Amino acid sequence: xxxxxxxxxxxxxxxxxxxxxxxxxxxxxxxxxxxxxxxxxxxxxxxxxxxxxxxxxxxxxxxxxxxxxxxxxxxxxxxxxxxxxxxxxxxxxxxxxxxxxxxxxxxxxxxxxxxxxxxxxxxxxxxxxxxxxxxxxxxxxxxxxxxxxxxxxxxxxxxxxxxxxxxxxxxxxxxxxxxxxxxxxxxxxxxxxxxxxxxxxxxxxxxxxxxxxxxxxxxxxxxxxxxxxxxxxxxxxxxxxxxxxxxxxxxxxxxxxxxxxxxxxxxxxxxxxxxxxxxxxxxxxxxxxxxxxxxxxxxxxxxxxxxxxxxxxxxxxxxxxxxxxxxxxxxxxxxxxxxxxxxxxxxxxxxxxxxxxxxxxxxxxxxxxxxxxxxxx
Amino acid sequence: xxxxxxxxxxxxxxxxxxxxxxxxxxxxxxxxxxxxxxxxxxxxxxxxxxxxxxxxxxxxxxxxxxxxxxxxxxxxxxxxxxxxxxxxxxxxxxxxxxxxxxxxxxxxxxxxxxxxxxxxxxxxxxxxxxxxxxxxxxxxxxxxxxxxxxxxxxxxxxxxxxxxxxxxxxxxxxxxxxxxxxxxxxxxxxxxxxxxxxxxxxxxxxxxxxxxxxxxxxxxxxxxxxxxxxxxxxxxxxxxxxxxxxxxxxxxxxxxxxxxxxxxxxxxxxxxxxxxxxxxxxxxxxxxxxxxxxxxxxxxxxxxxxxxxxxxxxxxxxxxxxxxx
Numbered sequence: 001x002x003x004x005x006x007x008x009x010x011x012x013x014x015x016x017x018x019x020x021x022x023x024x025x026x027x028x029x030x031x032x033x034x035x036x037x038x039x040x041x042x043x044x045x046x047x048x049x050x051x052x053x054x055x056x057x058x059x060x061x062x063x064x065x066x067x068x069x070x071x072x073x074x075x076x077x078x079x080x081x082x083x084x085x086x087x088x089x090x091x092x093x094x095x096x097x098x099x100x101x102x103x104x105x106x107x108x109x110x111x112x113x114x115x116x117x118x119x120x121x122x123x124x125x126x127x128x129x130x131x132x133x134x135x136x137x138x139x140x141x142x143x144x145x146x147x148x149x150x151x152x153x154x155x156x157x158x159x160x161x162x163x164x165x166x167x168x169x170x171x172x173x174x175x176x177x178x179x180x181x182x183x184x185x186x187x188x189x190x191x192x193x194x195x196x197x198x199x200x201x202x203x204x205x206x207x208x209x210x211x212x213x214x215x216x217x218x219x220x221x222x223x224x225x226x227x228x229x230x231x232x233x234x235x236x237x238x239x240x241x242x243x244x245x246x247x248x249x250x251x252x253x254x255x256x257x258x259x260x261x262x263x264x265x266x267x268x269x270x271x272x273x274x275x276x277x278x279x280x281x282x283x284x285x286x287x288x289x290x291x292x293x294x295x296x297x298x299x300x301x302x303x304x305x306x307x308x309x310x311x312x313x314x315x316x317x318x319x320x321x322x323x324x325x326x327x328x329x330x331x332x333x334x335x336x337x338x339x340x341x342x343x344x345x346x347x348x349x350x351x352x353x354x355x356x357x358x359x360x361x362x363x364x365x366x367x368x369x370x371x372x373x374x375x376x377x
Numbered sequence: 378x379x380x381x382x383x384x385x386x387x388x389x390x391x392x393x394x395x396x397x398x399x400x401x402x403x404x405x406x407x408x409x410x411x412x413x414x415x416x417x418x419x420x421x422x423x424x425x426x427x428x429x430x431x432x433x434x435x436x437x438x439x440x441x442x443x444x445x446x447x448x449x450x451x452x453x454x455x456x457x458x459x460x461x462x463x464x465x466x467x468x469x470x471x472x473x474x475x476x477x478x479x480x481x482x483x484x485x486x487x488x489x490x491x492x493x494x495x496x497x498x499x500x501x502x503x504x505x506x507x508x509x510x511x512x513x514x515x516x517x518x519x520x521x522x523x524x525x526x527x528x529x530x531x532x533x534x535x536x537x538x539x540x541x542x543x544x545x546x547x548x549x550x551x552x553x554x555x556x557x558x559x560x561x562x563x564x565x566x567x568x569x570x571x572x573x574x575x576x577x578x579x580x581x582x583x584x585x586x587x588x589x590x591x592x593x594x595x596x597x598x599x600x601x602x603x604x605x606x607x608x609x610x611x612x613x614x615x616x617x618x619x620x621x622x623x624x625x626x627x628x629x630x631x632x633x634x635x636x637x638x639x640x641x642x643x644x645x646x647x648x649x650x651x652x653x654x655x656x657x658x659x660x661x662x663x664x665x666x667x668x669x670x671x672x673x674x675x676x677x678x679x680x681x682x683x684x685x686x687x688x689x690x691x692x693x694x695x696x697x698x699x700x701x702x
Contacts, residue, residue, distance in 0.1 A: 139473055144470060
């Protein structure tokens with residue numbers, strides 16, 4: 001696993017920012033700084049969540065995307081929000097949701113299980129969505145969002161809308177039946193869909209070598225008759241380029257693209273995971289040699305962005321996260337009775353169970369026959 | 378006026394709803410060019426085109442998952458399971474994704490999953506199943522299982538218009554055996570309301586789907602041979618279940634049996650029994666009895682299948698026992 005590094009990536013990862021054919025060559029300075037903003041916001045927000053977790057203010061587990069910020073942000077940035085493009089994130093794609101307009105306060109409220117969180121305390125962490133802003137909440141069953149995105153993009157196609165859908169899966173989810181069924185059906189229907197396989201080396205503790213015998217995950221595309229691309233997921237402009245090309249293809253009606261983004265999961269599956277299964281030195285090597293933020297800062301500074309300008313963005317992010325934390329901490333916990341609402345459109349609420357209604361028996365209030373339980377003969 | 382079969386009633390419902398609402402579309406295996414394994418969707422492709430009648434790969438999870446995605450975007454998908462036995466391949470998608478979508482993410486998910494269900498057709502273990510109990514346990518899904526042509530049409534039209542996901546089980550034994558005159562016009566049957574199939578005073582049979590007809594046969598026999606007046610309640614809708622109608626028949630006859638074709642343990646009859654004992658126990662003059670399939674996979678050979686599935690004679694036997702309590 002340790003040998004798997006960005007040098008093995010075959011696609012567009014060579015530092016070729018001068019190449020004007022790259023879609024990222026058309027990004028303005030402001031847009032490039034916006035990419036930095038979202039990557040830094042992702043990292044800083046997660047660092048704040050770690051603090052809250054250690055203060056036991058986070059309810060349940062905490063999932064990090066440390067070292068994977070570039071692949072989430074760069075790929076999501078390739079969508080066109082003005083046209084109503086859609087995405088479905090995975091647990092390590094907080095950055096993609098921020099790009100689509102998710103707010104730090106929403107994330108913190110989710111993690112704190114607050115009553116005014118986007119799911120009103122019903123679902124955990126970043127499992128939430130908003131069809132207006134264009135992201136749909138994932139479920140924990142890996143691969144399931146691929147068929148769902150097939151249906152979302154099928155609706156774009158049926159209605160002749162020039163919209164594109166992007167769905168993230170991890171290396172592990174490529175082993176699921178839902179992944180296979182979803183991408184295959186979308187390929188047959190030529191849905192305007194992009195599937196990003198975020199290859200971060202591990203599914204919980206299972207390394208890629210135990211997940212698949214395929215040499216590279218992008219090779220799976222061949223079986224579905226769709227293009228398979230690969231890029232350095234720790235190079236934000238490379239992920240933008242490869243995704244943007246796939247998004248443009250999809251919008252032109254040319255169907256599905258599968259993209260493998262090579263990255264590395266520097267933290268455990270969740271905060272509790274001590275990563276005892278990771279070979280010595282592997283994490284440190286990725287941290288020192290291949291941190292996506294360090295790499296992007298170096299690139300920006302080579303393009304003439306002053307350190308002070310980035311520091312101002314960092315400061316703005318700190319202020320935003322502070323405000324979001326205060327707001328989320330002040331948020332109320334949900335009302336218990338809200339748990340019964342909204343399972344169905346009709347009925348709008350389930351009835352409380354009789355022993356939660358303060359009655360002494362289920363038959364209280366029921367009309368009884370006069371004869372029952374009495375001797376009347 | 379001509380009589381319409383149960384199968385034709387379902388096709389009429391699909392035609393009418395697709396004509397009425399351009400957001401309604403169908404997806405399933407062999408439903409287009411071939412018209413479906415039982416020809417339920419025959420003629421739909423010619424009328425509505427392949428954008429709205431989609432032949433899919435053999436991928437039940439993708440059929441249901443894609444339907445969910447399309448439903449979020451305002452479409453009204455109707456999925457066909459070629460045989461309802463294959464709905465288990467989409468169990469994860471239905472129970473984890475579809476059933477929870479509104480609750481956990483406020484995502485509308487108005488879709489219908491329909492397909493030929495049930496036995497008495499020598500279909501063997503994988504073409505005869507009644508999977509309703511597996512889904513009754515999942516909050517967020519509605520479940521209907523009509524016994525008559527009129528209910529098949531009216532409930533399917535209601536299911537397609539419903540804002541919630543609906544599992545619509547069609548009994549394949551009834552497809553071409555049941556015929557009746559259908560009401561004119563835009564015939565809708567509300568989901569969640571039982572139907573009193575036969576009035577009586579001696580005892581009640583609560584049932585649904587194909588065993589409604591066996592219960593009615595048994596009721597005739599019991600009236601002729603025993604002078605018993607048997608009430609038959611056709612639930613039609615299992616989720617939501619019509620508690621009021623169930624409790625009303627309990628209070629009327631004070632003797633209740635529940636009949637279903639599905640296997641016994643963990644079946645719908647157990648749930649109906651619990652609702653009765655929790656709410657109207659005092660009105661019972663006898664224990665609640667069940668007539669169901671035996672707890673085995675459904676075998677193929679006629680003597681085996683007939684032995685496992687509930688027959689009219691079983692209902693008669695149990696009804697006599699109940700009446701004599």
